[in-house]
Amino acid sequence: MKHQTKLSQEQQHAEAHQTRQQAGQEFAGADELLRFDAAQTMVPPRIARRLEESTGKSGPPPRRSWWKNLLGQ
Amino acid sequence: MNPPVTGQSPEVTEPSAWAGSGFGSLYDEHSRAIYYLALRFFGDEQKAEDATHDVFLKAFQRMDQFRHESSVRTWLYRIAINHCQNLAQSWHSRNVHATADDSIWENSAAKTDSPLRVLETKELGQRIQTTLDSLPEEYRLLLLLVADEELSYEEIAALVGQSADAVRGKLHRARKAFAARFGTNA
Numbered sequence: 001m002k003h004q005t006k007l008s009q010e011q012q013h014a015e016a017h018q019t020r021q022q023a024g025q026e027f028a029g030a031d032e033l034l035r036f037d038a039a040q041t042m043v044p045p046r047i048a049r050r051l052e053e054s055t056g057k058s059g060p061p062p063r064r065s066w067w068k069n070l071l072g073q
Numbered sequence: 074m075n076p077p078v079t080g081q082s083p084e085v086t087e088p089s090a091w092a093g094s095g096f097g098s099l100y101d102e103h104s105r106a107i108y109y110l111a112l113r114f115f116g117d118e119q120k121a122e123d124a125t126h127d128v129f130l131k132a133f134q135r136m137d138q139f140r141h142e143s144s145v146r147t148w149l150y151r152i153a154i155n156h157c158q159n160l161a162q163s164w165h166s167r168n169v170h171a172t173a174d175d176s177i178w179e180n181s182a183a184k185t186d187s188p189l190r191v192l193e194t195k196e197l198g199q200r201i202q203t204t205l206d207s208l209p210e211e212y213r214l215l216l217l218l219v220a221d222e223e224l225s226y227e228e229i230a231a232l233v234g235q236s237a238d239a240v241r242g243k244l245h246r247a248r249k250a251f252a253a254r255f256g257t258n259a
Binding site for chain 2: 031033034046051
């Protein structure tokens with residue numbers, strides 16, 4: 001059982017190593033690699049909770065006056 | 074009239090400013106892009122979290138200053154770049170060096186991913202971070218911005234205060250430098 005676990009870990013490391021080696025070739029370049037990395041990144045839900053608290057304290061957002069909207073200022 | 078209940082969490086008592094302004098949907102749409110920029114800019118999850126919070130709070134407080142001359146995304150990036158550069162400068166001047174928390178890499182993978190997938194993502198993330206950290210800040214920022222397909226070269230140029238041609242030239246060199254260093258970090 002222990003042997004199997006060790007083997008499985010070794011396999012995982014070998015596969016991960018292979019992935020690392022291939023990473024540079026799998027992606028067309030830095031742009032694609034960073035896009036993939038960004039897509040894998042999870043935004044911590046804590047930030048939304050903190051923002052909800054902070055915006056609650058700071059009150060509603062200021063409204064733009066109608067004449068500024070009209071004049072595009 | 075009942076007295077106000079004390080000790081209640083702010084999200085229970087005052088949800089209207091966030092929910093009522095439509096700011097929640099703006100956050101949902103753009104938070105990943107801003108968080109990712111901050112995460113790879115600092116290489117530190119806590120700093121990225123604080124910066125993302127501060128950027129969106131600033132945006133919330135300055136919504137009346139948004140002139141629709143650029144996209145909301147570009148406007149948010151402008152706030153984020155200024156904020157990150159100011160923070161980096163202030164930390165640097167105090168000689169405080171960031172030490173990346175190991176949990177940063179674990180959080181880069183989705184919770185449902187297999188252990189192997191988490192390991193791969195973690196190692197790839199570390200390698201990307203190490204490579205980005207070895208580049209000049211200007212190159213790092215340009216690479217992170219151009220990775221966002223929603224931004225045009227003209228928008229990136231406006232964000233970094235340079236011409237589109239200058240950005241193209243620098244990006245060419247930044248990509249080459251990234252590829253060379255990414256290869257050596259294997």
